[in-house]
Amino acid sequence: MVRLSDLTFGYKNQPTLFNGLDLQLEAGHIYGLLGKNGVGKTTLLKNMIGLCYPTSGQATLGGVDVTKRRPDLLSQVFFLPEEPFIPDMTAKTFLKTISPFYPNFDRLQFQRYQDDFEVPLERVLTKLSLGQQKKFMVAFGLACRTALLVMDEPTNGLDIPSKVQFRKVLAAAVDDERCVVLSTHQVRDLDSLIDSVVVLHDGQIKLHISLDRLTERIRFGKILGTSNETLLYGEEAFDGVHAILSNPEGIASRPDLELLFNAVISNSAVISDYLTTEAKQ
Amino acid sequence: MNNVFSLNRFLLLARGHFKKNLKTYVVSCLVFAGVTFGLFYLLISSKRAEVVTAGDQFAIYVIVIYGGLFIFSASIFQPFQHARERIFQLLLPASRFEKFLLAWLVSLVGYTACANGIFFVARYGVLQYYMLKGYEVSAFPGYSWLLHQKDGETLAAMFGMIYVFIHAFALVGSMIFRKIAVLKASFLLLLVLAGYWIFIGTLFKTLFPQVATTASLLPFTPLHITNEGTSYTVAISGWLYWLLALSLVIIGLLWLAAYHKLREKEA
Numbered sequence: 001m002v003r004l005s006d007l008t009f010g011y012k013n014q015p016t017l018f019n020g021l022d023l024q025l026e027a028g029h030i031y032g033l034l035g036k037n038g039v040g041k042t043t044l045l046k047n048m049i050g051l052c053y054p055t056s057g058q059a060t061l062g063g064v065d066v067t068k069r070r071p072d073l074l075s076q077v078f079f080l081p082e083e084p085f086i087p088d089m090t091a092k093t094f095l096k097t098i099s100p101f102y103p104n105f106d107r108l109q110f111q112r113y114q115d116d117f118e119v120p121l122e123r124v125l126t127k128l129s130l131g132q133q134k135k136f137m138v139a140f141g142l143a144c145r146t147a148l149l150v151m152d153e154p155t156n157g158l159d160i161p162s163k164v165q166f167r168k169v170l171a172a173a174v175d176d177e178r179c180v181v182l183s184t185h186q187v188r189d190l191d192s193l194i195d196s197v198v199v200l201h202d203g204q205i206k207l208h209i210s211l212d213r214l215t216e217r218i219r220f221g222k223i224l225g226t227s228n229e230t231l232l233y234g235e236e237a238f239d240g241v242h243a244i245l246s247n248p249e250g251i252a253s254r255p256d257l258e259l260l261f262n263a264v265i266s267n268s269a270v271i272s273d274y275l276t277t278e279a280k281q
Numbered sequence: 282m283n284n285v286f287s288l289n290r291f292l293l294l295a296r297g298h299f300k301k302n303l304k305t306y307v308v309s310c311l312v313f314a315g316v317t318f319g320l321f322y323l324l325i326s327s328k329r330a331e332v333v334t335a336g337d338q339f340a341i342y343v344i345v346i347y348g349g350l351f352i353f354s355a356s357i358f359q360p361f362q363h364a365r366e367r368i369f370q371l372l373l374p375a376s377r378f379e380k381f382l383l384a385w386l387v388s389l390v391g392y393t394a395c396a397n398g399i400f401f402v403a404r405y406g407v408l409q410y411y412m413l414k415g416y417e418v419s420a421f422p423g424y425s426w427l428l429h430q431k432d433g434e435t436l437a438a439m440f441g442m443i444y445v446f447i448h449a450f451a452l453v454g455s456m457i458f459r460k461i462a463v464l465k466a467s468f469l470l471l472l473v474l475a476g477y478w479i480f481i482g483t484l485f486k487t488l489f490p491q492v493a494t495t496a497s498l499l500p501f502t503p504l505h506i507t508n509e510g511t512s513y514t515v516a517i518s519g520w521l522y523w524l525l526a527l528s529l530v531i532i533g534l535l536w537l538a539a540y541h542k543l544r545e546k547e548a
Contacts, residue, residue: 081365083365085368089301
């Protein structure tokens with residue numbers, strides 16, 4: 001669905017952010033884009049949806065060059081920035097004005113999300129709290145039922161119950177025809193939601209793998225004392241060493257994305273080589 | 282789906298634009314009316330004679346309508362300049378042509394209709410007041426009045442061209458400048474005009490150092506030369522049409538430049 005081919009990008013008068021980047025994202029998945037602050041997560045998302053023009057290479061959605069910003073393509077993309085634009089109008093007016101641009105917009109679905117998020121429709125959007133504004137835009141974005149839904153730090157500004165609600169609503173909203181990309185540096189907010197992980201570091205996609213495949217190959221666990229198991233990466237904590245271990249027996253474990261992320265960006269040759277090799281197989 | 286222009290989509294875009302900007306436009310209309318009232322009051326009260334001449338009214342008309350056009354047009358693409366709103370505008374599922382066309386129509390056609398309407402309502406109110414006070418009030422100098430002036434046809438064409446040129450220039454300014462676009466665009470316009478006048482004036486004086494002239498320094502316009510007490514006029518036939526054609530080309534290029542800037546806009 002989304003394809004970045006040999007994509008190179010850099011802002012004017014600034015060093016190149018990505019160089020010859022390749023990435024393919026498919027429908028039916030929720031991708032978590034992870035990366036440190038300033039690594040270019042938002043810029044990568046913008047390249048993906050045609051908000052930035054690559055220096056070289058191409059970004060396509062369904063085979064169409066996204067930089068053309070064709071209306072038929074735009075009606076299949078919804079992007080929720082970290083700080084979305086909120087127009088000075090009531091939620092009802094916004095719906096009436098903007099939803100017709102999205103042919104798959106589902107009003108009943110929106111109503112359900114809006115009830116779940118408890119966002120008032122009669123009030124002017126700019127008068128709502130930041131969290132409510134974001135929840136409204138999330139509900140709207142989901143109800144647009146676009147083929148590609150991109151959210152940049154979607155849980156920023158949400159309170160704890162709203163984060164739970166967000167995960168529930170998003171998980172229910174995804175089907176085989178939609179591709180969802182979530183960018184975050186707060187891994188724990190989304191680790192139960194995403195099914196594939198993309199790690200961006202040093203202008204490169206360091207890791208792109210589904211969690212199912214990942215947990216087939218490696219195991220997350222705690223090591224107390226000495227262990228004979230093959231340690232790929234470990235972080236000492238008060239209750240032992242939180243470790244990533246090789247998994248030749250295929251033992252199921254719950255992925256610790258924070259640990260995985262740290263492992264990938266720590267430039268640990270062992271983990272990088274192991275995961276990269278495994279991901280390519 | 283037509284990806285260049287769809288009437289249905291364009292109407293949706295227009296509806297969205299007016300719903301979003303309704304309050305701003307109402308306030309702008311009130312400010313425009315207030316400025317018109319203010320200028321009439323200032324001009325009339327600064328004169329000793331109790332008359333409101335056609336020339337006075339025309340001067341105020343030119344100031345508010347042309348000035349307003351520049352300010353309004355230089356602001357029309359500002360939503361594309363604000364970091365958050367730019368993303369929303371660029372990703373709104375309408376073509377770039379539709380977005381540009383809407384801005385073009387609103388700033389040129391829409392503004393002209395509204396501004397003229399408000400001006401004449403405001404003028405009617407002010408002049409009724411001064412007529413009741415016993416002032417002698419002339420009729421508004423319309424298009425036919427302009428045509429009856431010396432070189433009236435040329436004047437009318439020039440006023441029209443300047444109006445459209447201001448629009449085109451301000452539209453480009455609106456696309457280029459992220460902040461305080463009105464001020465920056467007006468400064469740029471000043472620089473361009475001053476640069477042109479200095480360059481052409483210097484060039485002319487260098488080429489004809491001994492000749493006293495009264496020239497507009499605009500391309501294709503007649504040149505009046507006085508040399509040893511004898512006056513000459515050098516003019517090419519149909520110069521006005523050449524000038525209009527050149528102006529149209531420049532205006533067209535400016536509109537294209539604004540459209541191109543919109544096409545390449547990034548967030």
